[in-house]
Amino acid sequence: MSTDQIKVRVAAVAQVAPMIREFTLTAVTGSLYPFSPGSHVVVEMPGEQKIYRNAYSLLSDSHDASAYRIAVRLQDNSRGGSVFMHQQVKEGDELLISPPANLFIPQWNAQKHILLAAGVGITPFMSYLPEMQRRQADFELHYLFRSKQTGAYQLELAEQLGQRFFSYDSDQAQRCNISELLADRPLGTHIYICGPEGLIKDVQSVAEQLGWPDSVIHFEEFAAPKPGKPFTVELKSTGKTVQVGESESLLEALEEAEVAVPNLCRGGVCGQCATPVAEGEIEHRDNYLSVDEKARQDCVMPCVSRAHSDRLVLDI
Amino acid sequence: MRISPKPVQSFRDDFTYTNSREAISRFPFPFVEDEYRYSVNIEPHAMSGPDGSVFEKFLDIDEHYLSEMAERAIVLKENPARCLSMKHMDLACWDMIERVMSALSADYPEHFSLTKQGDNWHWHNKLLDIQEDFVFGDSSTLPMSPLEYIGRQVQGDFAILDQRNADLFMDAGIVTCPADWSLAFDAGMSFSEWHGPVPMAREEGIFERALKYLTAIQVGRPVRRLNWTLTINARMDTSPETYPSWGNERTSVTPENVAEKVHLRVEVQVLDRMPRSNALMFSIRTYLISLEDLVTNPQWAKRMHRAMKTLPAPLVEYKGLTRFHPMVVEYLSQFDPVN
Numbered sequence: 001m002s003t004d005q006i007k008v009r010v011a012a013v014a015q016v017a018p019m020i021r022e023f024t025l026t027a028v029t030g031s032l033y034p035f036s037p038g039s040h041v042v043v044e045m046p047g048e049q050k051i052y053r054n055a056y057s058l059l060s061d062s063h064d065a066s067a068y069r070i071a072v073r074l075q076d077n078s079r080g081g082s083v084f085m086h087q088q089v090k091e092g093d094e095l096l097i098s099p100p101a102n103l104f105i106p107q108w109n110a111q112k113h114i115l116l117a118a119g120v121g122i123t124p125f126m127s128y129l130p131e132m133q134r135r136q137a138d139f140e141l142h143y144l145f146r147s148k149q150t151g152a153y154q155l156e157l158a159e160q161l162g163q164r165f166f167s168y169d170s171d172q173a174q175r176c177n178i179s180e181l182l183a184d185r186p187l188g189t190h191i192y193i194c195g196p197e198g199l200i201k202d203v204q205s206v207a208e209q210l211g212w213p214d215s216v217i218h219f220e221e222f223a224a225p226k227p228g229k230p231f232t233v234e235l236k237s238t239g240k241t242v243q244v245g246e247s248e249s250l251l252e253a254l255e256e257a258e259v260a261v262p263n264l265c266r267g268g269v270c271g272q273c274a275t276p277v278a279e280g281e282i283e284h285r286d287n288y289l290s291v292d293e294k295a296r297q298d299c300v301m302p303c304v305s306r307a308h309s310d311r312l313v314l315d316i
Numbered sequence: 317m318r319i320s321p322k323p324v325q326s327f328r329d330d331f332t333y334t335n336s337r338e339a340i341s342r343f344p345f346p347f348v349e350d351e352y353r354y355s356v357n358i359e360p361h362a363m364s365g366p367d368g369s370v371f372e373k374f375l376d377i378d379e380h381y382l383s384e385m386a387e388r389a390i391v392l393k394e395n396p397a398r399c400l401s402m403k404h405m406d407l408a409c410w411d412m413i414e415r416v417m418s419a420l421s422a423d424y425p426e427h428f429s430l431t432k433q434g435d436n437w438h439w440h441n442k443l444l445d446i447q448e449d450f451v452f453g454d455s456s457t458l459p460m461s462p463l464e465y466i467g468r469q470v471q472g473d474f475a476i477l478d479q480r481n482a483d484l485f486m487d488a489g490i491v492t493c494p495a496d497w498s499l500a501f502d503a504g505m506s507f508s509e510w511h512g513p514v515p516m517a518r519e520e521g522i523f524e525r526a527l528k529y530l531t532a533i534q535v536g537r538p539v540r541r542l543n544w545t546l547t548i549n550a551r552m553d554t555s556p557e558t559y560p561s562w563g564n565e566r567t568s569v570t571p572e573n574v575a576e577k578v579h580l581r582v583e584v585q586v587l588d589r590m591p592r593s594n595a596l597m598f599s600i601r602t603y604l605i606s607l608e609d610l611v612t613n614p615q616w617a618k619r620m621h622r623a624m625k626t627l628p629a630p631l632v633e634y635k636g637l638t639r640f641h642p643m644v645v646e647y648l649s650q651f652d653p654v655n
């Protein structure tokens with residue numbers, strides 16, 4: 001458990017669409033962090049084979065941090081986290097989550113906000129809506145779903161939002177025409193998309209034709225740590241070997257094994273932890289080394305970078 | 317805090333400011349190598365830091381508390397524009413109130429207390445004898461703006477940065493002891509705009525890397541860095557707005573008074589993600605020490621000599637040291653055996 005993870009209890013589980021379950025999470029001790037609209041948390045799920053870490057948007061009103069709500073869609077052909085959440089997690093269970101992070105915050109200076117959600121992509125907007133209403137922001141919600149699978153919260157949204165709500169149920173052959181959606185919008189309109197990559201691409205290409213700048217198009221991104229595969233490092237000087245697990249950094253594994261490496265930022269920007277490499281293929285993830293330095297494959301920043309190969313020999 | 321706040325001393329006119337022996341021993345000496353160069357010197361501000369050090373608590377309250385709060389009141393009276401906040405930063409300012417009050421009351425319960433019943437909060441600052449009942453989030457229940465209210469009760473300048481489009485904007489702040497920069501001038505600027513005057517760092521890619529790191533800072537994982545300059549006399553307010561009252565002091569340094577007049581000015585800068593607004597809170601906590609006091613630590617004296625002697629010319633110029641830099645090097649050389 002990393003030091004700032006939060007232990008939560010599953011206070012309630014609800015089926016909110018044929019394929020979507022909602023979980024209400026409360027703090028086991030103390031209180032939960034307040035959060036901003038568009039935030040997500042990373043939920044850790046101890047599966048039998050491996051630990052899954054999935055990011056889920058917080059659905060609740062950001063003014064109420066007494067509980068967090070998340071919604072999980074059962075993914076087709078998923079071996080991963082969503083099956084675990086649907087099949088294993090019950091009321092009363094405990095889970096570990098990260099503090100909230102936000103890479104999808106509303107641009108409050110926008111003249112108008114168009115929210116475009118597909119399926120379970122409605123989730124981040126659930127925390128936008130109460131704040132947009134409080135601020136009397138000008139917004140529209142366009143919600144694409146297939147009622148046989150998704151479409152969570154559509155009735156309450158229709159009721160709450162009235163004229164601002166537009167739904168498209170493809171199981172009833174209702175389609176959303178992106179060109180029409182974006183046409184004739186006033187300057188200062190921002191669009192937010194949460195849905196599959198295809199939808200994001202469609203919006204981007206229509207927006208480009210209409211001459212919209214990139215800075216008004218927002219799509220959801222998660223700050224979830226990129227998972228890494230385990231590998232072995234060897235120290236050339238002593239032959240000592242250290243295993244690096246999927247959820248720890250190379251730096252953490254070395255520290256655990258009492259191999260001291262100077263470090264400062266622990267985030268791939270300061271350059272302090274630079275370590276020479278004698279063998280193996282490095283997966284560079286830092287923002288310190290230049291493109292040329294990275295290509296040389298002879299130096300690694302262990303606070304963030306990993307190995308493509310199963311084995312990496314450090315020249316220390 | 318290991319040291320109780322002393323009675324008020326001045327940072328202007330007669331400059332009665334002094335450091336106790338203990339304050340000297342915990343001074344955040346910034347030079348980690350014999351040569352100083354700009355770098356992305358950011359590290360986690362992990363709690364609790366070393367016992368008694370200025371990094372022990374999230375916000376350091378020390379013996380100069382009353383003096384610094386009195387100085388801030390003078391500056392704000394002279395120029396209310398030292399505290400600015402754009403309308404969209406209200407929530408971020410309330411985030412700051414929560415962060416500061418929670419930290420101070422948890423870390424210094426003998427001096428500060430906070431009790432909450434829902435959104436009805438009661439704050440007691442025993443050092444300044446302030447008691448307040450207010451409704452969290454409702455600015456009309458405080459005697460002044462939330463930012464000014466809390467800023468008058470905590471040491472250090474604060475900038476609150478709005479994060480938009482992977483960049484940071486200086487959209488709010490309370491800045492009464494800057495090292496020669498102006499909040500009113502920088503207000504609304506982006507990270508790279510307000511760093512415009514800094515030499516060398518941009519070409520080295522330092523700002524680009526730093527910004528990537530800063531925009532990814534997560535709730536509950538504050539980071540810090542140190543910055544430094546030299547200031548003549550123990551003057552906190554070295555702002556462009558008041559330049560006429562301190563600029564010429566640089567010419568008052570002589571070989572006889574250099575140790576007493578020249579102060580190493582160190583800023584401990586902490587960056588913390590605000591949970592409700594997603595803004596970044598940037599605190600700039602300034603520590604001043606005269607060379608005379610600094611050289612009581614022989615390691616510091618030696619290292620400082622080397623760092624000053626090898627300081628690149630563009631930095632000497634940018635930091636405004638040109639007039640007296642040679643005298644500082646000359647004075648410190650007596651503590652470096654290599655000379």
Ligand code: HEM
Pocket residue numbers: 354355356357358475477484486496497498502510511512513514517522523526530541543544545598634635
């Ligand atoms: C977001 C938080 C930050 C704020 C609000 C901030 C603000 C400032 C300001 C106002 C100045 C003075 C510029 C002038 O001369 O007008 C400055 C200088 C500088 N900043 Fe930042 N800064 C921040 C973060 C950083 C970070 C993370 C770095 C890391 C490399 C950095 C590096 C520098 C350097 C090297 C200088 C020159 C200082 C000197 O030589 O005295 N800043 N900063």
Ligand code: FES
Pocket residue numbers: 262263264265266267268269270271272273274286288301302303304
């Ligand atoms: S510790 Fe800063 S780059 Fe690795």
